[in-house]
Amino acid sequence: MKLRRPNVDTGEIEENWQPKLYLWLILLAVLVAYAIAFVLENRQHVHVHFVFWTATVSLIWLLLLGIGIGLVVGILLAQLERRRRRRRAAQ
Numbered sequence: 001m002k003l004r005r006p007n008v009d010t011g012e013i014e015e016n017w018q019p020k021l022y023l024w025l026i027l028l029a030v031l032v033a034y035a036i037a038f039v040l041e042n043r044q045h046v047h048v049h050f051v052f053w054t055a056t057v058s059l060i061w062l063l064l065l066g067i068g069i070g071l072v073v074g075i076l077l078a079q080l081e082r083r084r085r086r087r088r089a090a091q
Contacts, residue, residue: 043060
C-alpha cells in the first residue's frame, strides 16, 4: 500500500479538512482538562456538621452531591409546572 500526498491544485486538502470535527475535539479536550483540574483543586477533606453528627468528606463529593440534588429538584419542579399548565389548559 503506497501513501500518496494530497493534490493541492485540485483542492483535495480542503475536501479532507473538517474544521467542525477539530473544533469539537479541541472543545472536548478543554472540558476534560477543566474537569480534571476541578477535581484536583477540590479534593481536600471538609467537615460537614449536621444537627446530631459530623461527617468528614472530600469537597468534590460534597459539590457533586449538591449539583445532583439541585438537578433533581429542578427537574421535579419543571414537571410540576408542566402538570399545572396542562390542568389549566384542560379546564
